[in-house]
Amino acid sequence: KSVQFTIGQRDLTIVIADKTTIYGNAAPDWKIAGYTNIVTGDEELLKGLVENQENFSCPYVAGESGVNTYTVTLTEEALAAIRAGAGNYNITVDEGSLTVSPRQITVEIADKTSIYGDEIVGLTASVDTTGGKYGLVGDDPDPWTLSAENISETSDAGTYTISGTATDGNYSVQFNTGTYTITPRQVEIDFTLSGDEGGFTVTYSGKPQK
Numbered sequence: 001k002s003v004q005f006t007i008g009q010r011d012l013t014i015v016i017a018d019k020t021t022i023y024g025n026a027a028p029d030w031k032i033a034g035y036t037n038i039v040t041g042d043e044e045l046l047k048g049l050v051e052n053q054e055n056f057s058c059p060y061v062a063g064e065s066g067v068n069t070y071t072v073t074l075t076e077e078a079l080a081a082i083r084a085g086a087g088n089y090n091i092t093v094d095e096g097s098l099t100v101s102p103r104q105i106t107v108e109i110a111d112k113t114s115i116y117g118d119e120i121v122g123l124t125a126s127v128d129t130t131g132g133k134y135g136l137v138g139d140d141p142d143p144w145t146l147s148a149e150n151i152s153e154t155s156d157a158g159t160y161t162i163s164g165t166a167t168d169g170n171y172s173v174q175f176n177t178g179t180y181t182i183t184p185r186q187v188e189i190d191f192t193l194s195g196d197e198g199g200f201t202v203t204y205s206g207k208p209q210k
Contacts, residue, residue, distance in 0.1 A: 016096030
């Protein structure tokens with residue numbers, strides 16, 4: 001008497017590794033963290049079917065996608081091909097994630113000067129990219145605003161700190177503060193000395209006399 005055995009598919013989960021990158025940088029190579037419930041000796045079979053960068057799917061696009069967490073999975077076409085090539089397994093996917101962190105930049109705030117009573121000059125700053133430091137991504141606008149202790153044309157002569165505030169969550173900004181210097185305004189003073197009747201008159205302009 002013969003006995004018939006039915007061997008069903010073995011459940012297997014493909015675990016995709018989590019990855020990180022920095023805003024504006026390229027996505028890293030995708031990797032498989034492991035295979036749960038796999039039969040010894042089948043690892044190479046699964047690796048050959050799975051570990052091709054074209055099999056992975058993630059919506060992150062360098063230079064366009066902002067700081068966030070993105071899902072990493074296998075394309076439908078790749079999963080169908082993997083299932084066909086490893087028919088002994090009922091395959092599911094444990095999706096991974098790509099975490100995009102802010103881009104760290106250093107901003108140098110320029111020193112400025114004006115004369116007491118004159119219009120306050122515009123504040124400027126630039127990104128320091130020396131020593132391999134990061135710059136801005138593509139055509140991104142300056143991710144900061146500048147202020148100088150609420151100074152105005154009527155502010156007293158002296159020095160004031162120019163500081164910055166980050167305005168874009170895709171950037172982590174370190175500011176090197178600047179100094180706004182208001183110098184005293186030079187004025188000329190004319191005064192007159194008059195003598196008594198039939199006396200003398202002297203006018204002094206405040207300028208050095210010869």
